Amino acid sequence: xxxRIAGPEIERLIQLLAKVPGLGPRSARRAALHLIKKKxxxxxxxxxxxxxxxxxxxxxxxCGNVDTVDPCTVCTDPRRDPTTVIVVEEVADLWALERxxxxxxxxxxxxxxxxxxxxxxxxxxNIKQLVQRVSEGAIKEVIIAVNATVEGQTTAHYLTxxxxxxxxxxxxxxHGVPVGGELDYLDxxxxxxxxxxxxxx
Amino acid sequence: xxxRIAGPEIERLIQLLAKVPGLGPRSARRAALHLIKKKxxxxxxxxxxxxxxxxxxxxxxxCGNVDTVDPCTVCTDPRRDPTTVIVVEEVADLWALERxxxxxxxxxxxxxxxxxxxxxxxxxxNIKQLVQRVSEGAIKEVIIAVNATVEGQTTAHYLTxxxxxxxxxxxxxxHGVPVGGELDYLDxxxxxxxxxxxxxx
Numbered sequence: 595x596x597x598r599i600a601g602p603e604i605e606r607l608i609q610l611l612a613k614v615p616g617l618g619p620r621s622a623r624r625a626a627l628h629l630i631k632k633k634x635x636x637x638x639x640x641x642x643x644x645x646x647x648x649x650x651x652x653x654x655x656x657c658g659n660v661d662t663v664d665p666c667t668v669c670t671d672p673r674r675d676p677t678t679v680i681v682v683e684e685v686a687d688l689w690a691l692e693r694x695x696x697x698x699x700x701x702x703x704x705x706x707x708x709x710x711x712x713x714x715x716x717x718x719x720n721i722k723q724l725v726q727r728v729s730e731g732a733i734k735e736v737i738i739a740v741n742a743t744v745e746g747q748t749t750a751h752y753l754t755x756x757x758x759x760x761x762x763x764x765x766x767x768x769h770g771v772p773v774g775g776e777l778d779y780l781d782x783x784x785x786x787x788x789x790x791x792x793x794x795x
Numbered sequence: 796x797x798x799r800i801a802g803p804e805i806e807r808l809i810q811l812l813a814k815v816p817g818l819g820p821r822s823a824r825r826a827a828l829h830l831i832k833k834k835x836x837x838x839x840x841x842x843x844x845x846x847x848x849x850x851x852x853x854x855x856x857x858c859g860n861v862d863t864v865d866p867c868t869v870c871t872d873p874r875r876d877p878t879t880v881i882v883v884e885e886v887a888d889l890w891a892l893e894r895x896x897x898x899x900x901x902x903x904x905x906x907x908x909x910x911x912x913x914x915x916x917x918x919x920x921n922i923k924q925l926v927q928r929v930s931e932g933a934i935k936e937v938i939i940a941v942n943a944t945v946e947g948q949t950t951a952h953y954l955t956x957x958x959x960x961x962x963x964x965x966x967x968x969x970h971g972v973p974v975g976g977e978l979d980y981l982d983x984x985x986x987x988x989x990x991x992x993x994x995x996x
Contacts, residue, residue, distance in 0.1 A: 598872075599893045601863030607848045610841040615829045616822035617815075627887050628816045629845065630852050630861050640811040641845035644830065647808045648838045651831050660831050662802030671799075686828050692800045 604630075656727070658703035658720040660685050674698050677734040681724065681753065683707055683741060691739060699737070702727065707745035708752055719749075721756065728760050735763040742769065805831070857928070859904035859921040861886050875899050878935040882925065882954065884908055884942060892940060900938070903928065908946035909953055920950075922957065929961050936964040943970065 612622035654666035740746035769787035855867035941947035970988035
Protein backbone atom coordinates (compact mmCIF):
# COMPACT_ATOMS: atom_id res chain seq x y z
CA UNK A 595 0.00 0.00 0.00
CA UNK A 596 1.68 3.20 -1.05
CA UNK A 597 -0.71 5.64 0.64
CA ARG A 598 -1.10 5.60 4.40
CA ILE A 599 -4.65 4.66 5.28
CA ALA A 600 -4.29 4.41 9.04
CA GLY A 601 -2.27 5.93 11.85
CA PRO A 602 1.27 4.71 12.58
CA GLU A 603 0.13 2.67 15.60
CA ILE A 604 -2.18 0.54 13.44
CA GLU A 605 0.42 0.15 10.67
CA ARG A 606 2.95 -0.97 13.25
CA LEU A 607 0.48 -3.46 14.72
CA ILE A 608 -0.07 -4.93 11.24
CA GLN A 609 3.68 -5.13 10.54
CA LEU A 610 4.31 -7.00 13.78
CA LEU A 611 1.32 -9.32 13.35
CA ALA A 612 2.65 -10.24 9.90
CA LYS A 613 5.73 -11.73 11.59
CA VAL A 614 3.66 -14.20 13.61
CA PRO A 615 3.90 -17.67 12.03
CA GLY A 616 0.60 -18.56 10.41
CA LEU A 617 -0.16 -14.94 9.52
CA GLY A 618 1.08 -13.23 6.36
CA PRO A 619 0.81 -9.58 5.33
CA ARG A 620 -2.78 -9.99 4.19
CA SER A 621 -4.06 -12.02 7.10
CA ALA A 622 -2.23 -9.67 9.47
CA ARG A 623 -4.51 -6.89 8.18
CA ARG A 624 -7.57 -9.03 8.73
CA ALA A 625 -6.32 -9.99 12.19
CA ALA A 626 -5.64 -6.34 13.08
CA LEU A 627 -9.15 -5.31 12.06
CA HIS A 628 -10.66 -8.16 14.04
CA LEU A 629 -8.60 -7.18 17.08
CA ILE A 630 -9.73 -3.57 16.74
CA LYS A 631 -13.34 -4.67 16.45
CA LYS A 632 -13.03 -6.90 19.52
CA LYS A 633 -11.01 -4.41 21.52
CA UNK A 634 -12.33 -5.24 24.99
CA UNK A 635 -12.88 -8.96 24.45
CA UNK A 636 -9.65 -9.78 22.57
CA UNK A 637 -7.10 -7.05 21.86
CA UNK A 638 -6.69 -5.77 25.40
CA UNK A 639 -6.59 -9.23 27.04
CA UNK A 640 -4.17 -10.48 24.37
CA UNK A 641 -1.88 -7.48 24.80
CA UNK A 642 -1.72 -8.03 28.53
CA UNK A 643 -1.37 -11.83 28.24
CA UNK A 644 1.52 -11.32 25.83
CA UNK A 645 3.17 -8.76 28.08
CA UNK A 646 2.77 -11.00 31.10
CA UNK A 647 4.12 -14.07 29.29
CA UNK A 648 7.07 -12.04 27.97
CA UNK A 649 7.86 -10.93 31.48
CA UNK A 650 7.51 -14.31 33.16
CA UNK A 651 8.75 -16.80 30.58
CA UNK A 652 11.98 -18.63 31.36
CA UNK A 653 13.88 -21.74 30.27
CA UNK A 654 13.66 -24.71 32.63
CA UNK A 655 17.14 -25.30 34.06
CA UNK A 656 16.44 -29.02 34.32
CA CYS A 657 15.02 -29.94 30.91
CA GLY A 658 15.24 -26.87 28.64
CA ASN A 659 11.44 -26.50 28.26
CA VAL A 660 10.01 -22.98 28.33
CA ASP A 661 7.54 -22.05 31.04
CA THR A 662 6.78 -19.34 33.55
CA VAL A 663 8.24 -21.38 36.40
CA ASP A 664 11.64 -23.05 36.83
CA PRO A 665 11.71 -26.05 37.14
CA CYS A 666 8.89 -26.23 34.61
CA THR A 667 5.35 -27.60 35.00
CA VAL A 668 6.35 -30.86 33.28
CA CYS A 669 9.42 -31.48 35.46
CA THR A 670 7.52 -30.90 38.69
CA ASP A 671 4.40 -32.90 37.73
CA PRO A 672 4.24 -35.66 40.40
CA ARG A 673 2.08 -37.90 38.16
CA ARG A 674 4.84 -38.38 35.61
CA ASP A 675 7.16 -41.37 35.56
CA PRO A 676 10.58 -39.95 36.54
CA THR A 677 12.46 -42.99 35.22
CA THR A 678 11.76 -42.23 31.54
CA VAL A 679 13.05 -39.17 29.67
CA ILE A 680 12.08 -38.30 26.09
CA VAL A 681 14.77 -36.27 24.31
CA VAL A 682 13.42 -33.81 21.73
CA GLU A 683 14.96 -31.12 19.53
CA GLU A 684 12.58 -28.28 20.29
CA VAL A 685 9.83 -27.32 22.74
CA ALA A 686 7.34 -27.65 19.86
CA ASP A 687 8.22 -31.36 19.68
CA LEU A 688 7.55 -31.74 23.40
CA TRP A 689 4.13 -30.17 22.92
CA ALA A 690 3.43 -32.40 19.90
CA LEU A 691 4.29 -35.55 21.86
CA GLU A 692 2.12 -34.37 24.76
CA ARG A 693 -0.78 -33.92 22.34
CA UNK A 694 -0.32 -37.55 21.31
CA UNK A 695 -0.70 -38.39 25.01
CA UNK A 696 0.98 -41.78 24.62
CA UNK A 697 3.61 -41.45 27.34
CA UNK A 698 3.66 -40.08 30.84
CA UNK A 699 7.36 -39.33 30.93
CA UNK A 700 9.69 -36.43 31.55
CA UNK A 701 11.40 -34.58 28.71
CA UNK A 702 14.73 -33.10 27.75
CA UNK A 703 14.85 -30.35 25.12
CA UNK A 704 18.14 -30.17 23.22
CA UNK A 705 17.44 -26.81 21.62
CA UNK A 706 18.38 -28.01 18.12
CA UNK A 707 20.57 -30.61 16.44
CA UNK A 708 24.30 -30.97 15.89
CA UNK A 709 25.22 -29.04 12.77
CA UNK A 710 28.96 -28.40 12.50
CA UNK A 711 28.54 -26.33 9.32
CA UNK A 712 26.33 -23.90 11.24
CA UNK A 713 28.73 -23.89 14.17
CA UNK A 714 26.38 -25.91 16.37
CA UNK A 715 28.41 -28.47 18.32
CA UNK A 716 27.58 -30.38 21.51
CA UNK A 717 28.34 -27.31 23.66
CA UNK A 718 25.67 -25.27 21.89
CA UNK A 719 23.01 -27.86 22.74
CA ASN A 720 21.51 -28.89 26.05
CA ILE A 721 23.52 -32.15 26.08
CA LYS A 722 25.71 -31.80 29.18
CA GLN A 723 22.57 -31.36 31.28
CA LEU A 724 21.13 -34.58 29.84
CA VAL A 725 24.26 -36.53 30.71
CA GLN A 726 24.15 -34.95 34.17
CA ARG A 727 20.50 -36.00 34.66
CA VAL A 728 21.26 -39.56 33.54
CA SER A 729 24.38 -39.75 35.76
CA GLU A 730 22.20 -39.12 38.80
CA GLY A 731 20.91 -42.69 38.38
CA ALA A 732 17.11 -42.34 38.60
CA ILE A 733 16.53 -42.50 34.84
CA LYS A 734 16.07 -46.01 33.43
CA GLU A 735 15.21 -45.20 29.80
CA VAL A 736 16.08 -42.37 27.44
CA ILE A 737 13.84 -42.23 24.35
CA ILE A 738 15.53 -40.22 21.61
CA ALA A 739 12.67 -38.55 19.73
CA VAL A 740 14.53 -36.32 17.30
CA ASN A 741 13.41 -35.65 13.73
CA ALA A 742 14.11 -38.35 11.15
CA THR A 743 16.52 -36.03 9.33
CA VAL A 744 20.26 -36.41 8.77
CA GLU A 745 20.99 -33.84 11.51
CA GLY A 746 18.51 -35.50 13.87
CA GLN A 747 20.01 -38.94 13.34
CA THR A 748 23.58 -37.63 13.70
CA THR A 749 22.56 -36.06 16.99
CA ALA A 750 20.89 -39.31 18.06
CA HIS A 751 24.10 -41.27 17.43
CA TYR A 752 26.15 -38.74 19.36
CA LEU A 753 23.76 -38.94 22.30
CA THR A 754 23.85 -42.74 22.27
CA UNK A 755 27.65 -42.56 22.49
CA UNK A 756 27.53 -40.08 25.34
CA UNK A 757 25.08 -42.20 27.31
CA UNK A 758 26.96 -45.47 26.62
CA UNK A 759 28.73 -45.50 29.98
CA UNK A 760 25.56 -45.37 32.07
CA UNK A 761 23.10 -48.03 33.21
CA UNK A 762 20.32 -46.69 31.01
CA UNK A 763 18.30 -48.07 28.11
CA UNK A 764 18.55 -45.79 25.06
CA UNK A 765 15.71 -46.17 22.54
CA UNK A 766 14.44 -44.24 19.54
CA UNK A 767 11.10 -43.72 17.78
CA UNK A 768 10.00 -46.41 15.32
CA HIS A 769 10.16 -45.70 11.60
CA GLY A 770 7.17 -46.79 9.53
CA VAL A 771 4.03 -45.91 7.62
CA PRO A 772 2.24 -42.89 9.17
CA VAL A 773 -1.25 -43.73 10.44
CA GLY A 774 -3.64 -42.91 7.61
CA GLY A 775 -0.74 -42.82 5.14
CA GLU A 776 -0.97 -44.28 1.64
CA LEU A 777 1.90 -46.50 0.54
CA ASP A 778 1.79 -45.06 -2.95
CA TYR A 779 2.82 -41.63 -1.66
CA LEU A 780 5.57 -42.78 0.72
CA ASP A 781 9.28 -42.59 -0.06
CA UNK A 782 11.39 -45.72 -0.48
CA UNK A 783 13.28 -45.18 2.79
CA UNK A 784 10.09 -45.20 4.84
CA UNK A 785 8.72 -48.24 3.02
CA UNK A 786 11.97 -50.14 3.49
CA UNK A 787 12.01 -49.26 7.20
CA UNK A 788 8.36 -50.29 7.58
CA UNK A 789 9.13 -53.66 5.96
CA UNK A 790 12.22 -54.23 8.11
CA UNK A 791 10.33 -53.43 11.30
CA UNK A 792 7.21 -55.41 10.34
CA UNK A 793 5.25 -56.80 13.28
CA UNK A 794 3.15 -59.95 13.69
CA UNK A 795 -0.64 -59.63 13.19
CA UNK B 796 -4.39 -31.48 26.01
CA UNK B 797 -5.59 -32.99 29.25
CA UNK B 798 -2.41 -32.50 31.30
CA ARG B 799 -1.03 -29.03 31.88
CA ILE B 800 2.35 -28.71 30.22
CA ALA B 801 2.95 -25.02 30.79
CA GLY B 802 2.12 -22.32 33.30
CA PRO B 803 -1.29 -20.59 33.20
CA GLU B 804 0.16 -17.46 31.56
CA ILE B 805 1.32 -19.45 28.52
CA GLU B 806 -1.93 -21.44 28.32
CA ARG B 807 -3.87 -18.18 28.41
CA LEU B 808 -1.69 -16.69 25.68
CA ILE B 809 -2.39 -19.73 23.48
CA GLN B 810 -6.14 -19.57 24.14
CA LEU B 811 -6.29 -15.89 23.17
CA LEU B 812 -4.06 -16.34 20.10
CA ALA B 813 -6.40 -19.11 18.91
CA LYS B 814 -9.17 -16.49 18.64
CA VAL B 815 -7.22 -14.38 16.16
CA PRO B 816 -8.58 -14.98 12.64
CA GLY B 817 -6.07 -16.97 10.61
CA LEU B 818 -4.85 -18.88 13.67
CA GLY B 819 -6.49 -22.04 15.00
CA PRO B 820 -5.75 -23.97 18.19
CA ARG B 821 -2.75 -25.70 16.63
CA SER B 822 -1.19 -22.70 14.93
CA ALA B 823 -1.82 -20.67 18.09
CA ARG B 824 0.57 -23.06 19.88
CA ARG B 825 3.15 -22.62 17.16
CA ALA B 826 2.70 -18.85 17.24
CA ALA B 827 3.04 -18.79 21.04
CA LEU B 828 6.30 -20.75 20.89
CA HIS B 829 7.65 -18.46 18.19
CA LEU B 830 6.70 -15.40 20.24
CA ILE B 831 8.43 -16.88 23.30
CA LYS B 832 11.54 -17.61 21.26
CA LYS B 833 11.58 -14.09 19.83
CA LYS B 834 10.71 -12.41 23.09
CA UNK B 835 12.68 -9.20 22.64
CA UNK B 836 12.28 -8.89 18.88
CA UNK B 837 8.60 -9.78 18.58
CA UNK B 838 6.58 -10.62 21.68
CA UNK B 839 7.38 -7.49 23.69
CA UNK B 840 6.98 -5.06 20.76
CA UNK B 841 3.75 -6.77 19.69
CA UNK B 842 2.34 -6.64 23.21
CA UNK B 843 3.04 -2.94 23.45
CA UNK B 844 1.84 -2.20 19.88
CA UNK B 845 -1.40 -4.00 20.68
CA UNK B 846 -1.82 -2.16 23.94
CA UNK B 847 -1.13 1.18 22.30
CA UNK B 848 -3.52 0.50 19.41
CA UNK B 849 -6.22 -0.64 21.85
CA UNK B 850 -5.81 2.57 23.78
CA UNK B 851 -5.75 4.93 20.81
CA UNK B 852 -8.10 3.37 18.29
CA UNK B 853 -11.31 5.26 17.55
CA UNK B 854 -14.03 5.40 14.90
CA UNK B 855 -13.83 8.34 12.48
CA UNK B 856 -16.84 10.58 13.12
CA UNK B 857 -16.89 11.57 9.45
CA CYS B 858 -16.63 8.28 7.55
CA GLY B 859 -16.81 5.42 10.08
CA ASN B 860 -13.26 4.17 9.38
CA VAL B 861 -11.14 3.05 12.34
CA ASP B 862 -7.91 4.87 13.09
CA THR B 863 -5.97 6.39 15.94
CA VAL B 864 -7.03 9.91 14.94
CA ASP B 865 -10.46 11.45 14.32
CA PRO B 866 -11.05 12.52 11.56
CA CYS B 867 -9.10 9.57 10.18
CA THR B 868 -5.95 9.53 8.03
CA VAL B 869 -8.02 8.93 4.89
CA CYS B 870 -10.49 11.80 5.50
CA THR B 871 -7.70 14.30 6.19
CA ASP B 872 -5.46 13.23 3.28
CA PRO B 873 -5.18 16.41 1.14
CA ARG B 874 -4.19 14.43 -1.97
CA ARG B 875 -7.56 12.70 -2.19
CA ASP B 876 -10.39 13.88 -4.43
CA PRO B 877 -13.06 15.15 -2.02
CA THR B 878 -15.81 15.05 -4.66
CA THR B 879 -15.95 11.23 -4.81
CA VAL B 880 -17.02 8.99 -1.94
CA ILE B 881 -16.87 5.19 -2.05
CA VAL B 882 -19.45 3.57 0.24
CA VAL B 883 -18.36 0.23 1.73
CA GLU B 884 -19.83 -2.18 4.25
CA GLU B 885 -16.80 -2.67 6.46
CA VAL B 886 -13.36 -1.18 7.12
CA ALA B 887 -11.85 -4.34 5.60
CA ASP B 888 -13.48 -3.41 2.29
CA LEU B 889 -11.95 0.07 2.47
CA TRP B 890 -8.52 -1.51 2.96
CA ALA B 891 -9.11 -3.95 0.10
CA LEU B 892 -10.07 -1.13 -2.29
CA GLU B 893 -7.03 0.87 -1.20
CA ARG B 894 -4.84 -2.15 -1.97
CA UNK B 895 -6.27 -2.11 -5.50
CA UNK B 896 -5.13 1.51 -5.66
CA UNK B 897 -7.51 2.32 -8.52
CA UNK B 898 -9.21 5.37 -7.01
CA UNK B 899 -8.05 8.35 -5.04
CA UNK B 900 -11.37 9.03 -3.35
CA UNK B 901 -12.78 9.39 0.14
CA UNK B 902 -14.76 6.60 1.80
CA UNK B 903 -17.84 6.02 3.88
CA UNK B 904 -18.09 2.88 6.03
CA UNK B 905 -21.65 1.74 6.69
CA UNK B 906 -20.73 -0.76 9.38
CA UNK B 907 -22.79 -3.57 7.82
CA UNK B 908 -25.83 -4.06 5.62
CA UNK B 909 -29.56 -3.70 6.16
CA UNK B 910 -30.85 -6.92 7.63
CA UNK B 911 -34.33 -6.57 9.16
CA UNK B 912 -34.33 -10.17 10.40
CA UNK B 913 -31.22 -9.42 12.50
CA UNK B 914 -32.71 -6.14 13.68
CA UNK B 915 -30.36 -4.04 11.57
CA UNK B 916 -32.27 -1.13 10.07
CA UNK B 917 -31.04 2.18 8.64
CA UNK B 918 -30.54 3.61 12.14
CA UNK B 919 -28.06 0.86 13.04
CA UNK B 920 -25.89 1.73 10.06
CA ASN B 921 -23.81 4.81 9.33
CA ILE B 922 -26.37 6.07 6.76
CA LYS B 923 -27.54 9.38 8.26
CA GLN B 924 -23.93 10.59 8.26
CA LEU B 925 -23.63 9.72 4.55
CA VAL B 926 -26.77 11.69 3.68
CA GLN B 927 -25.42 14.54 5.81
CA ARG B 928 -22.08 14.49 3.96
CA VAL B 929 -23.82 14.48 0.58
CA SER B 930 -26.19 17.28 1.65
CA GLU B 931 -23.21 19.54 2.26
CA GLY B 932 -22.86 19.77 -1.54
CA ALA B 933 -19.16 19.09 -2.19
CA ILE B 934 -19.64 15.44 -3.20
CA LYS B 935 -20.31 14.87 -6.92
CA GLU B 936 -20.27 11.05 -7.06
CA VAL B 937 -21.14 8.30 -4.60
CA ILE B 938 -19.80 4.88 -5.63
CA ILE B 939 -21.71 2.15 -3.81
CA ALA B 940 -19.16 -0.64 -3.33
CA VAL B 941 -21.10 -3.10 -1.20
CA ASN B 942 -20.86 -6.87 -1.52
CA ALA B 943 -22.74 -8.49 -4.39
CA THR B 944 -25.01 -10.29 -1.91
CA VAL B 945 -28.76 -9.94 -1.40
CA GLU B 946 -28.20 -7.82 1.74
CA GLY B 947 -25.60 -5.71 -0.02
CA GLN B 948 -27.87 -5.03 -3.00
CA THR B 949 -30.85 -4.25 -0.76
CA THR B 950 -28.70 -1.74 1.08
CA ALA B 951 -27.52 -0.28 -2.22
CA HIS B 952 -31.10 0.27 -3.36
CA TYR B 953 -32.01 1.91 -0.06
CA LEU B 954 -29.00 4.23 -0.32
CA THR B 955 -29.89 5.16 -3.90
CA UNK B 956 -33.37 6.12 -2.69
CA UNK B 957 -31.99 8.20 0.16
CA UNK B 958 -29.60 10.05 -2.11
CA UNK B 959 -32.22 10.59 -4.84
CA UNK B 960 -33.02 14.15 -3.78
CA UNK B 961 -29.45 15.43 -4.09
CA UNK B 962 -27.40 16.63 -7.06
CA UNK B 963 -25.08 13.65 -6.91
CA UNK B 964 -24.25 10.81 -9.30
CA UNK B 965 -24.80 7.42 -7.65
CA UNK B 966 -22.88 4.54 -9.24
CA UNK B 967 -22.05 0.97 -8.31
CA UNK B 968 -19.28 -1.53 -9.00
CA UNK B 969 -19.44 -3.43 -12.30
CA HIS B 970 -20.43 -7.09 -12.30
CA GLY B 971 -18.38 -9.39 -14.51
CA VAL B 972 -15.73 -12.07 -14.84
CA PRO B 973 -13.01 -11.72 -12.16
CA VAL B 974 -9.57 -11.04 -13.64
CA GLY B 975 -7.89 -14.43 -14.01
CA GLY B 976 -11.24 -16.18 -13.63
CA GLU B 977 -12.23 -19.17 -15.74
CA LEU B 978 -15.71 -19.08 -17.31
CA ASP B 979 -16.20 -22.76 -16.62
CA TYR B 980 -16.12 -22.15 -12.88
CA LEU B 981 -18.34 -19.06 -12.79
CA ASP B 982 -21.97 -19.05 -11.77
CA UNK B 983 -24.73 -18.25 -14.27
CA UNK B 984 -25.55 -14.90 -12.65
CA UNK B 985 -22.01 -13.60 -13.11
CA UNK B 986 -21.83 -14.87 -16.69
CA UNK B 987 -25.18 -13.28 -17.57
CA UNK B 988 -24.06 -9.98 -16.02
CA UNK B 989 -20.74 -10.11 -17.87
CA UNK B 990 -22.57 -10.66 -21.15
CA UNK B 991 -25.06 -7.87 -20.51
CA UNK B 992 -22.27 -5.42 -19.64
CA UNK B 993 -19.98 -6.48 -22.49
CA UNK B 994 -17.67 -3.77 -23.77
CA UNK B 995 -16.21 -3.05 -27.23
CA UNK B 996 -12.72 -4.39 -27.99
